[in-house]
Amino acid sequence: MSERDNLVVRFVKTPPPGPLAADVFSWEKEPLAELQDGEILVRHIYLSIDAGSRAQLDERTGYVIHASAGKVMMGAGAVAEVVESRHEQWRAGDVLAVAYACWQSYQVIRPDTETLFRVDPTVAPIAMHLGALGWVGFTAFIGIFEVGKPLAGETVLVSAAAGATGSLAGQFAKISGARVVGIAGGAQKCALVKEQFGFDDCIDYKRGDIGESIAGACPEGVDVYYDNVGGEIQRAAFAHMNTFGRVALCGQVTQYSGEGAAPGPNLMVAVRQRLTVRGFLVSDHLERREEFVEAASRWYREGRLQHQVTVTQGLENIHEAINSLTLGHNLGKQLCQVADEPAH
Amino acid sequence: MSERDNLVVRFVKTPPPGPLAADVFSWEKEPLAELQDGEILVRHIYLSIDAGSRAQLDERTGYVIHASAGKVMMGAGAVAEVVESRHEQWRAGDVLAVAYACWQSYQVIRPDTETLFRVDPTVAPIAMHLGALGWVGFTAFIGIFEVGKPLAGETVLVSAAAGATGSLAGQFAKISGARVVGIAGGAQKCALVKEQFGFDDCIDYKRGDIGESIAGACPEGVDVYYDNVGGEIQRAAFAHMNTFGRVALCGQVTQYSGEGAAPGPNLMVAVRQRLTVRGFLVSDHLERREEFVEAASRWYREGRLQHQVTVTQGLENIHEAINSLTLGHNLGKQLCQVADEPAH
Numbered sequence: 001m002s003e004r005d006n007l008v009v010r011f012v013k014t015p016p017p018g019p020l021a022a023d024v025f026s027w028e029k030e031p032l033a034e035l036q037d038g039e040i041l042v043r044h045i046y047l048s049i050d051a052g053s054r055a056q057l058d059e060r061t062g063y064v065i066h067a068s069a070g071k072v073m074m075g076a077g078a079v080a081e082v083v084e085s086r087h088e089q090w091r092a093g094d095v096l097a098v099a100y101a102c103w104q105s106y107q108v109i110r111p112d113t114e115t116l117f118r119v120d121p122t123v124a125p126i127a128m129h130l131g132a133l134g135w136v137g138f139t140a141f142i143g144i145f146e147v148g149k150p151l152a153g154e155t156v157l158v159s160a161a162a163g164a165t166g167s168l169a170g171q172f173a174k175i176s177g178a179r180v181v182g183i184a185g186g187a188q189k190c191a192l193v194k195e196q197f198g199f200d201d202c203i204d205y206k207r208g209d210i211g212e213s214i215a216g217a218c219p220e221g222v223d224v225y226y227d228n229v230g231g232e233i234q235r236a237a238f239a240h241m242n243t244f245g246r247v248a249l250c251g252q253v254t255q256y257s258g259e260g261a262a263p264g265p266n267l268m269v270a271v272r273q274r275l276t277v278r279g280f281l282v283s284d285h286l287e288r289r290e291e292f293v294e295a296a297s298r299w300y301r302e303g304r305l306q307h308q309v310t311v312t313q314g315l316e317n318i319h320e321a322i323n324s325l326t327l328g329h330n331l332g333k334q335l336c337q338v339a340d341e342p343a344h
Numbered sequence: 345m346s347e348r349d350n351l352v353v354r355f356v357k358t359p360p361p362g363p364l365a366a367d368v369f370s371w372e373k374e375p376l377a378e379l380q381d382g383e384i385l386v387r388h389i390y391l392s393i394d395a396g397s398r399a400q401l402d403e404r405t406g407y408v409i410h411a412s413a414g415k416v417m418m419g420a421g422a423v424a425e426v427v428e429s430r431h432e433q434w435r436a437g438d439v440l441a442v443a444y445a446c447w448q449s450y451q452v453i454r455p456d457t458e459t460l461f462r463v464d465p466t467v468a469p470i471a472m473h474l475g476a477l478g479w480v481g482f483t484a485f486i487g488i489f490e491v492g493k494p495l496a497g498e499t500v501l502v503s504a505a506a507g508a509t510g511s512l513a514g515q516f517a518k519i520s521g522a523r524v525v526g527i528a529g530g531a532q533k534c535a536l537v538k539e540q541f542g543f544d545d546c547i548d549y550k551r552g553d554i555g556e557s558i559a560g561a562c563p564e565g566v567d568v569y570y571d572n573v574g575g576e577i578q579r580a581a582f583a584h585m586n587t588f589g590r591v592a593l594c595g596q597v598t599q600y601s602g603e604g605a606a607p608g609p610n611l612m613v614a615v616r617q618r619l620t621v622r623g624f625l626v627s628d629h630l631e632r633r634e635e636f637v638e639a640a641s642r643w644y645r646e647g648r649l650q651h652q653v654t655v656t657q658g659l660e661n662i663h664e665a666i667n668s669l670t671l672g673h674n675l676g677k678q679l680c681q682v683a684d685e686p687a688h
């Protein structure tokens with residue numbers, strides 16, 4: 001490869017609240033170190049864009065990690081193709097998913113010390129390994145099967161239901177036998193949530209009072225609330241929880257753009273209704289990953305698990321991929337495609 | 345008995361926020377129905393005064409029950425002496441604790457359909473059956489041993505630590521082997537919490553910034569927070585929780601006087617630290633009551649469990665007993681004594 005082909009995205013400075021301008025990052029062509037024994041060179045095809053991609057740019061978000069000025073940006077995973085291998089278990093043309101990926105065109109990886117998953121491009125779209133079969137799918141799986149644990153016939157309410165994690169959480173809840181109600185922004189997303197992802201109902205939070213909408217769509221109350229968003233929707237959902245309800249706290253995307261932390265719900269309802277409210281990160285639950293991949297792959301093959309991606313083209317547009325997510329323009333998993341898929 | 349002796353307290357009207365005036369209740373002498381077979385007549389000696397005594401007077405508190413205008417007030421328990429019995433298992437002079445008690449001098453009880461506990465006045469002060477050996481003790485027991493579950497060496501933070509439930513929760517946490525830090529208002533209460541109840545440290549929330557005080561008193565962070573109060577102290581405590589911390593939500597006494605519901609903590613910290621936040625009511629855990637009474641009685645006999653009461657004299661002053669509690673003037677369990685203890 002020519003070193004001119006390796007474009008590297010570095011963090012420049014904390015952006016003001018709201019959508020990102022291009023000056024938040026720098027893009028420079030940089031050489032790669034020569035490949036050593038035990039290493040592989042991969043070209044990134046898809047980079048995962050997540051709520052954390054924006055949240056890490058601003059310390060006020062309270063997110064788990066923070067970007068550092070001048071450092072290469074990191075994201076929650078990539079799908080990549082091996083270009084050159086000096087590791088005996090990998091060869092050029094192999095496709096893999098990696099858990100953490102630098103935002104650059106190419107990457108040198110040492111397979112023996114990194115978490116790689118081999119991707120079979122003939123079984124499912126390779127992008128799915130950053131979605132339903134990747135971290136977001138695993139997050140939804142843990143949120144439903146480890147934290148929320150809905151029973152058949154219970155009502156599960158899912159915020160950001162058209163988003164990557166929410167759309168999967170709702171589908172997993174349906175597989176549990178629950179009645180599933182989504183919350184999404186706009187008629188198009190609500191239609192998608194019901195028609196493609198199979199939710200029983202979907203609330204458009206941009207229309208009317210969110211509390212009244214929840215009451216209307218959940219006439220028997222809410223047993224499990226899967227929360228991705230925080231803020232006003234979270235406060236409204238808490239007010240409609242049933243006795244012994246469970247709240248699975250996955251993240252608070254409404255506070256990831258630097259607007260700061262909104263007040264949370266008054267927790268008297270948690271006493272009155274004996275709620276269990278639990279925050280979780282999938283990294284604490286890796287012992288269930290294998291079970292998850294097996295189950296989700298089977299549900300996909302059986303047609304019980306639908307997958308949707310929104311793809312922003314070009315590493316040079318990765319800030320726009322983040323904006324697409326934080327502005328809620330995405331349907332399903334948000335990706336940035338940085339190179340063509342391999343031909344198979 | 346003469347019917348003139350039976351004073352009955354009825355609810356008149358929702359009071360304004362803040363301390364109660366006497367016009368919130370009416371006091372009238374009323375006749376009692378004639379005793380039937382299977383019934384006993386008791387005279388109340390101590391009535392339990394709880395946060396709920398105030399909270400039930402105002403619907404805005406979000407409390408589990410509400411008083412009704414014109415109806416006899418109910419409280420969470422009494423210790424009483426049997427005056428007359430037409431039930432074969434009870435005789436005049438027996439002492440008992442009852443789970444719910446009308447606020448009046450005398451009461452007719454049907455033992456076969458009410459939850460009564462026999463009290464041995466020679467083993468412990470009879471008032472203790474409304475405190476450490478009663479519902480407040482059971483609440484603290486469930487909050488620590490069922491919800492918070494501190495491990496030896498962990499740090500447990502207890503709000504309202506000089507109060508009935510808090511003082512017991514802290515002592516139970518000490519019995520678990522945890523390091524226990526209380527929060528109370530004023531130097532006198534803090535001294536009591538440390539010296540009488542054996543907490544390792546106690547924060548005076550009336551001095552300095554509560555967040556800084558928690559950080560100073562809990563240098564290794566907080567693993568279990570036992571919350572009685574809600575409001576600002578709750579928000580500060582959440583900010584200092586350790587990874588995998590547990591919050592036991594017992595009630596929110598700061599919002600029981602009609603000031604309304606303060607915002608809760610922003611829950612991003614619950615995601616970042618993977619907290620489990622759980623509201624509970626002891627009525628869901630009756631299967632552990634026998635175990636609790638056995639354990640708490642043993643710890644009392646062993647000198648490991650200290651008991652403190654604040655007694656307001658006279659049924660005609662029961663509104664002042666409530667004010668004593670809501671204004672934080674009480675040390676330990678707040679009671680209203682409505683008759684002399686039996687001579688033994």
